[in-house]
Amino acid sequence: MEIVFDPTVKTREIIMKCPRAGTLFKQYKIDYCCSGSRPIGEILQERNLNPTQILYELNTLYEKNYDEQRRMTKWEGQKYKDLIQYIIDAHHSYLYMILPNLQKTITNIFNKHGKTHTELSNAHYLFSILKIELEQHIIMEEELIFPKIISYEKSPTVNTLIDITEFIEDLEREHKHISQILKDLRDITDDFHIPEDACDTYRLTFVKLDELETDLFQHLHLENNILFPRLMKEMEKMR
Incomplete structure (x- = not known):
């Protein structure tokens, strides 16, 4: 699987490339609207969330919905x-x-x-x-x-x-x-x-x-x- 998102990627960049990530962010109570300029790794560390697991979920979500993401990020x-x-x-x-x-x-x-x-x-x-x-x-x-x-x-x-x-x-x-x-x-x-x-x-x-x-x-x-x-x-x- 291609690693599109790593800990340095900002949350707004994730949601722009992968709009379906909004559901995942909501599940983990990650603010991608008003904290969009912050790196995802920083937020995961602050919230004491598992970065390996969540980044894997984000990259999997992006890969599974690649064609749809391209249409949604217009x-x-x-x-x-x-x-x-x-x-x-x-x-x-x-x-x-x-x-x-x-x-x-x-x-x-x-x-x-x-x-x-x-x-x-x-x-x-x-x-x-x-x-x-x-x-x-x-x-x-x-x-x-x-x-x-x-x-x-x-x-x-x-x-x-x-x-x-x-x-x-x-x-x-x-x-x-x-x-x-x-x-x-x-x-x-x-x-x-x-x-x-x-x-x-x-x-x-x-x-x-x-x-x-x-x-x-x-x-x-x-x-x-x-x-x-x-x-x-x-x-x-x-x-």
């Missing part, structure tokens, strides 16, 4: 407007749909099961913060940041690029906070563990929270590891 060379439209269609639209529904069901299960499952109080609180932050975040992207990027692509100017890159640090900071809330939600709910006395709404809510986390990891990856670095590289070239 965004690096695409136009900004196409990547942005994909983010809006695939991820922002999903958030507009799922966040209000989850807020309703989390409130329902908190009201019904909160006395016997006290962790639901914190889960309800954290999700409420997450919902507000995500809604504000995607509005800012769609109404301010993304139009600036598309405008820059049509007519590149240094001033427009400077304006864009000044926002990137703020967006990445928000992404880190969003990732932390997701981590806290998972910790509080014991990895979205569904108790034996859970009703159907309880079960569905935790399944949907897990799905939301997966979608957000993919969403933030496209911005943190592809869109933003491309813009920052262009900024470096102009200096």
